[in-house]
Amino acid sequence: MKTGRYVGVMSGTSLDGIDVVLAAIDEHTVAQQASYTHPIPLDIKQQILSMCQGQAVTLSQLGELDTRLGRLFGEAVIKMLRNAGVNGREVTAIGCHGQTVWHQPGGEFPCTLQIGDNNLVAAMTGITTVGDFRRRDMAYGGQGAPLVPGFHHALLAHPTERRMVLNIGGIANLSLLLPGQPIRGYDTGPGNMLMDAWIWRQKGKPYDLDAIWAAGGKIHSELLRRMLADRYFSLPAPKSTGREHFNLGWLNQQLSQFMPIPPRDVQATLAELTARSISQQVMLSGGCEHLLVCGGGARNPLVMARLSALLPGIEVSPTDKYGVSGDDMEALAFAWLACRTLSGLPGNLPSVTGASRETLLGAIYPV
Numbered sequence: 001m002k003t004g005r006y007v008g009v010m011s012g013t014s015l016d017g018i019d020v021v022l023a024a025i026d027e028h029t030v031a032q033q034a035s036y037t038h039p040i041p042l043d044i045k046q047q048i049l050s051m052c053q054g055q056a057v058t059l060s061q062l063g064e065l066d067t068r069l070g071r072l073f074g075e076a077v078i079k080m081l082r083n084a085g086v087n088g089r090e091v092t093a094i095g096c097h098g099q100t101v102w103h104q105p106g107g108e109f110p111c112t113l114q115i116g117d118n119n120l121v122a123a124m125t126g127i128t129t130v131g132d133f134r135r136r137d138m139a140y141g142g143q144g145a146p147l148v149p150g151f152h153h154a155l156l157a158h159p160t161e162r163r164m165v166l167n168i169g170g171i172a173n174l175s176l177l178l179p180g181q182p183i184r185g186y187d188t189g190p191g192n193m194l195m196d197a198w199i200w201r202q203k204g205k206p207y208d209l210d211a212i213w214a215a216g217g218k219i220h221s222e223l224l225r226r227m228l229a230d231r232y233f234s235l236p237a238p239k240s241t242g243r244e245h246f247n248l249g250w251l252n253q254q255l256s257q258f259m260p261i262p263p264r265d266v267q268a269t270l271a272e273l274t275a276r277s278i279s280q281q282v283m284l285s286g287g288c289e290h291l292l293v294c295g296g297g298a299r300n301p302l303v304m305a306r307l308s309a310l311l312p313g314i315e316v317s318p319t320d321k322y323g324v325s326g327d328d329m330e331a332l333a334f335a336w337l338a339c340r341t342l343s344g345l346p347g348n349l350p351s352v353t354g355a356s357r358e359t360l361l362g363a364i365y366p367v
């Protein structure tokens, strides 16, 4: 294993900011040393959102966004290292996930596109950068996602306890760490994405802080039932999804089947959709003793309370309680994946993604 200090950079589907971490990684430990969230300018956020939802873009717009994001990731790393008082020469490599603007794992021409030019990240920071983590798994027939279950296993598996790790980001994904069984994992469906999109549309707020707005609404049971009937929820694993499917257009389509529903009730129903779709998948996957939750959704008290209520007998708690920061989990995972790539170790898990084999992940951008 190529031990050293690694930087992980993750810009997820929520577009709430670029998460950057610094960690010392060796065969047995991933010791987080610093973290920082870099803001995403609103116009960049809007361009990403329109691309993700399939609106037409010119090649020039795509190329420029690739450059702007590459610069932004580079700046984010430089700022984090400056705050931490660490020189770039002390860092072995950066694992930079990039920004997913399209993810289409099925069909005749599967594809996934993460942008943000890694050549720029390497040039700006003077640090070897590893990127493009998903497409080799896809080249071997896998979904290209989720990639974090291997990292969850390395950090949080227990020899006898049945544990699952749940990331509630824009999309939610679940890792099954069940003793004696192969590691499995898949995206359960919307995490914060629809809740965020609805409150943005209704109130111009990026998210429903502490679920205060949703908590005062009533669940619309027919709308909930209709949304839960979406085909994605009953698909067997391996499976992964994104904004291409669960977006405001999808929500408007569901709402069009009803007389106008008070906006606050829609927000409450979306929070319930997140909790129900996750809890159904936890139970369908055989249940567990401990559900360890990370991602921004772990800060949503309503979703967390509903998960606890829907999963009696399962302890639902943030991963922080188990020593891993829930806000930094994904960025840490990409630092770890970069370390695996430079160490010549595979990064994907065929039992999760459905790929035909384990493989090295990523492309290396040297300095």
Ligand SMILES: Nc1ncnc2c1ncn2[C@@H]1O[C@H](COP(=O)(O)OP(=O)(O)OP(=O)(O)O)[C@@H](O)[C@H]1O
Pocket (backbone or CB within 6 Å): 010, 011, 012, 013, 014, 015, 016, 167, 168, 169, 170, 171, 192, 193, 196, 206, 207, 208, 209, 210, 211, 294, 295, 296, 297, 299, 300, 301, 330
């Ligand atoms: N106090 C809070 N109350 C309610 N929701 C919160 C709170 N804090 C964070 N969130 C939610 O978490 C989101 C950010 O989550 P996160 O940073 O995990 O997303 P992400 O990095 O884009 O994830 P992914 O890549 O897994 O999609 C916010 O957009 C918001 O919906």
Ligand SMILES: CC(=O)N[C@H]1[C@@H]2OC[C@@H](O2)[C@@H](O)[C@@H]1O[C@H](C)C(=O)O
Pocket (backbone or CB within 6 Å): 012, 013, 100, 103, 112, 144, 145, 146, 147, 148, 149, 169, 170, 171, 172, 173, 187, 240, 241, 242, 330
């Ligand atoms: C294509 C893509 O970017 N997928 C993300 C997204 O965000 C959460 C969920 O959907 C997960 O599948 C994945 O991210 C995590 C880091 C993963 O690959 O495990």
